[in-house]
Amino acid sequence: MPTPTLPDDAASLAPAEARALFRGGLRVPTSGVSAGYAQANLIALPRDWAFDLLLFAQRNPKACPVLDVAEDGRTSAPLFDGDLRTDLPAYRVYEHGRLVAETTDASEHWRPDLVSFLIGCSFTFEAPLMEAGIPVRHIEAGTNVAMYRTSRPCRPAGRLSGPLVVSMRPVPADRVADAVRITSRYPAVHGAPVHVGDPAGLGIADLSRPDYGDPVEVRPGEVPVFWACGVTPQAAVTASAPEFAIGHAPGHMAVTDARDADYQVP
Amino acid sequence: MPTPTLPDDAASLAPAEARALFRGGLRVPTSGVSAGYAQANLIALPRDWAFDLLLFAQRNPKACPVLDVAEDGRTSAPLFDGDLRTDLPAYRVYEHGRLVAETTDASEHWRPDLVSFLIGCSFTFEAPLMEAGIPVRHIEAGTNVAMYRTSRPCRPAGRLSGPLVVSMRPVPADRVADAVRITSRYPAVHGAPVHVGDPAGLGIADLSRPDYGDPVEVRPGEVPVFWACGVTPQAAVTASAPEFAIGHAPGHMAVTDARDADYQVP
Numbered sequence: 001m002p003t004p005t006l007p008d009d010a011a012s013l014a015p016a017e018a019r020a021l022f023r024g025g026l027r028v029p030t031s032g033v034s035a036g037y038a039q040a041n042l043i044a045l046p047r048d049w050a051f052d053l054l055l056f057a058q059r060n061p062k063a064c065p066v067l068d069v070a071e072d073g074r075t076s077a078p079l080f081d082g083d084l085r086t087d088l089p090a091y092r093v094y095e096h097g098r099l100v101a102e103t104t105d106a107s108e109h110w111r112p113d114l115v116s117f118l119i120g121c122s123f124t125f126e127a128p129l130m131e132a133g134i135p136v137r138h139i140e141a142g143t144n145v146a147m148y149r150t151s152r153p154c155r156p157a158g159r160l161s162g163p164l165v166v167s168m169r170p171v172p173a174d175r176v177a178d179a180v181r182i183t184s185r186y187p188a189v190h191g192a193p194v195h196v197g198d199p200a201g202l203g204i205a206d207l208s209r210p211d212y213g214d215p216v217e218v219r220p221g222e223v224p225v226f227w228a229c230g231v232t233p234q235a236a237v238t239a240s241a242p243e244f245a246i247g248h249a250p251g252h253m254a255v256t257d258a259r260d261a262d263y264q265v266p
Numbered sequence: 267m268p269t270p271t272l273p274d275d276a277a278s279l280a281p282a283e284a285r286a287l288f289r290g291g292l293r294v295p296t297s298g299v300s301a302g303y304a305q306a307n308l309i310a311l312p313r314d315w316a317f318d319l320l321l322f323a324q325r326n327p328k329a330c331p332v333l334d335v336a337e338d339g340r341t342s343a344p345l346f347d348g349d350l351r352t353d354l355p356a357y358r359v360y361e362h363g364r365l366v367a368e369t370t371d372a373s374e375h376w377r378p379d380l381v382s383f384l385i386g387c388s389f390t391f392e393a394p395l396m397e398a399g400i401p402v403r404h405i406e407a408g409t410n411v412a413m414y415r416t417s418r419p420c421r422p423a424g425r426l427s428g429p430l431v432v433s434m435r436p437v438p439a440d441r442v443a444d445a446v447r448i449t450s451r452y453p454a455v456h457g458a459p460v461h462v463g464d465p466a467g468l469g470i471a472d473l474s475r476p477d478y479g480d481p482v483e484v485r486p487g488e489v490p491v492f493w494a495c496g497v498t499p500q501a502a503v504t505a506s507a508p509e510f511a512i513g514h515a516p517g518h519m520a521v522t523d524a525r526d527a528d529y530q531v532p
Contacts, residue, residue, distance in 0.1 A: 051317035051381075058320065058332055066324055071424060115317075158337060 011035040018255045019087040027089045027104050029144040029213075029251040031136075035127045038189065038260055039253040040067055040079070040118040041230030042088060043237070044246045047072045050115040052158035056236060057117065059155040063164055063232035065120040065188045067258070072113050079118060079256045085110045090249035092234065097241030106246050114246065119230040120189035121253050122167050124260050128182050134175050137216045144213035144251035145169070147229050151203025154232060162236030165212070165229040166194060166202065170222040179225055188263040195226040202226060212250035277301035284521045285353040293355045293370050295410040295479075295517040297402075301393045302526055304455065305519040306333055306345070306384035307496030308354060309503070310512040313338045316381040318424035322502060323383065325421040329430055329498035331386040331454045333524070338381050345384060345522045351376045356515035358500065363507030372512050380512065385496040386455035387519050388433050390526050394448050400441050403482040410479035410517035411435070413495050417469025420498060428502030431478070431495040432460060432468065436488040445491055454529040461492040468492060478516035 003025040007013070010033045013021075018034045030039055045053050050072075057064035068079040075084045085107045093101040093109045101109065123145075126136050138145045145167045152164040171179045176196060184192035195202050207224060208215045212231055218224055234247045248254065269291040273279070276299045279287075284300045296305055311319050316338075323330035334345040341350045351373045359367040359375045367375065389411075392402045404411045411433045418430040437445045442462060450458035461468055473490060474481045478497055484490055500513040514520065 047317075051313075051320060054317060054320045054324065055335055055337070058324075058335065069321055069324065071321075 006033075015255045015257050016082070019082040022089045022104070023083070023086045025104050027252070030089060030253040030255055031123045031126060031145055031251065032139045034255050036260055038067070038256045038258040038263060039121040039123040040256050041121050041233070042084065042116060042118060042246070042248040042254050043233040044084070044114040044116040045242055046111065046244055047113045047115055049159070049242045052160045053117060053233065055157035056154065056160045056233070057119065059157050060164075060232065062190060062194060063154065063228040064230065065190065066117055067120050067188065067256070068118040070116040072115050074116070075110070077116070077118060079258050080254055081257050084116050084254070088248050088254050089252040092247050092249050094237050094245040094247070096243060097238050102249055109246060111244065117233070118254060118256065119233065120263070121230050122183075122190045122227045123253060124189040124263060125183045125186045127260060129179060132178055132182055134171060134179055134182070137170055138214065141216060143216065146207070146210040146214060146216050147212035147231055147250055148202070148204045149211045149235055154236065159242070160236045160240045162232070162239035164194070165231040165235050166226040167229040168207065168210075168216075168224050168226050170216060170218040171225045173221055173223050176223055176225060183227065185264050187265060190228045190230070193225050194228050197223045199224055272299075281521045281523050282348070285348040288355045288370075289349070289352045291370055293518065296355060296519040296521060297389045297392060297411060297517065298405045300521050304333070304522045304524040304526055304529060305387040305389040306522050307387050307499070308350065308382060308384060308512070308514040308520050309499040310350070310380040310382040311508055312377065312510055313379045313381055315425070315508045318426045319383060319499065321423035322420065322426045322499070323385065325423050326430075326498065328456060328460060329420065329494040330496065331456065332383055333386050333454065333522070334384040336382040338379050340382070341376070343382070343384060345524050346520055347523050350382050350520070354514050354520050355518040358513050358515050360503050360511040360513070362509060363504050368515055375512060377510065383499070384520060384522065385499065386529070387496050388449075388456045388493045389519060390455040390529060391449045391452045393526060395445060398444055398448055400437060400445055400448070403436055404480065407482060409482065412473070412476035412480060412482050413478035413497055413516055414468070414470045415477045415501055420502065425508070426502045426506045428498070428505035430460070431497040431501050432492040433495045434473065434476075434490050434492050436482060436484040437491045439487055439489050442489055442491060449493065451530050453531060456494045456496070459491050460494050463489045465490055
């Protein structure tokens with residue numbers, strides 16, 4: 001069976017349709033796919049590490065807003081009526097904190113003791129940004145969002161610690177306030193930016209060299225705006241070396257059955 | 267040393283002063299104490315149950331908004347610069363879901379494997395209610411708030427399940443909307459009511475017989491208003507029978523060092 005391709009109208013795919021394409025082997029970043037539906041980061045850890053991860057999320061809610069949890073033995077969740085092992089475009093597999101595999105199908109790596117956490121993703125508020133006329137460069141360019149490990153430590157929990165990871169979008173200076181206002185209405189998917197301008201203040205030396213995803217152009221008159229990112233738990237896995245973990249490949253998210261609007265506050 | 271008494275100006279006690287009185291043996295409900303400071307429910311469970319409790323809280327956020335967690339071996343927390351074993355007015359000790367002791371000092375029952383969860387308490391928004399001229403009957407009467415086990419099940423998590431517990435305050439019919447508006451600004455301390463009027467809709471047969479705390483008069487022209495309550499984890503302990511648990515005695519809360527205002531959203 002040939003690997004499926006992403007249709008031109010990816011934004012109008014139903015979540016189950018998008019998941020079927022990914023299950024079939026399609027590997028693409030999911031920004032812009034199934035517009036109007038929330039996307040989520042995945043981090044799956046052995047049951048013995050599940051409390052540490054959930055406490056890490058509770059202590060770092062901007063980076064790790066938990067949308068749903070599939071307990072050990074489960075591979076779907078109320079928010080995700082698919083198979084967590086196969087229905088994301090790509091996965092990263094870690095052993096003792098080291099990346100040992102990147103794959104479009106995590107079935108052969110999956111363990112029955114894994115607890116899966118679905119964590120809010122800022123792709124969720126990109127549709128509202130674009131509706132307000134704020135350009136989202138990586139969607140225009142057809143690339144993955146740029147993500148950076150920062151010098152800002154997360155608050156540790158049990159055996160887990162690590163740096164805050166952020167995503168960056170260039171925003172025209174006269175629309176930064178609007179971008180703050182719009183995204184602050186979505187606290188469950190990272191909410192308002194954690195940092196506006198001044199990459200050095202986050203310990204980012206070179207915007208053109210993201211730690212995850214693809215670089216994007218920051219044009220004259222634009223300001224780099226940084227949102228907390230759900231790759232943060234994977235940075236904690238790298239730093240803290242649990243025996244085993246599976247995460248999504250950054251930018252290659254779980255497309256959920258929840259509506260963006262479900263996460264909007266007044 | 268004689269047991270201390272509550273001063274007339276209990277509202278103006280600093281949190282550390284209130285905790286010292288409770289540590290000395292004073293046993294009173296804490297509604298109205300240290301006005302302006304957040305109060306919290308306590309539930310402490312063995313480490314082996316900690317993930318189930320934290321997941322239960324994540325799945326039932328109206329009833330169980332987690333403000334802070336003291337990991338096993340710790341008896342204080344950033345929000346509570348005191349001793350969790352002694353500095354609440356009263357505790358309840360459970361074995362296999364049965365209440366086996368009620369005490370003003372939990373030291374002799376404490377275990378090193380207990381993980382302590384501080385959960386938001388609706389006493390926190392009583393000061394803003396009163397500032398808006400909405401009477402809080404149990405404070406006027408000097409009694410404990412009325413709390414009820416409802417017929418509404420919480421969403422289970424692992425081995426934990428149980429009913430939603432609510433607190434009730436009678437509110438004049440023409441101030442119900444204001445009470446909703448004011449309390450909805452405090453989502454971390456239960457937020458807006460879960461139910462207004464119609465006790466039978468929650469399975470409450472007789473308002474004059476609360477399951478926890480003291481009954482209060484509902485006067486003509488007043489409506490019983492129900493908020494989710496942080497005693498809910500103790501109802502789950504009763505229903506789910508973990509080997510061991512310690513909670514606060516309902517209404518006898520942890521007075522924290524956090525300001526009410528810290529939990530207010532726009």
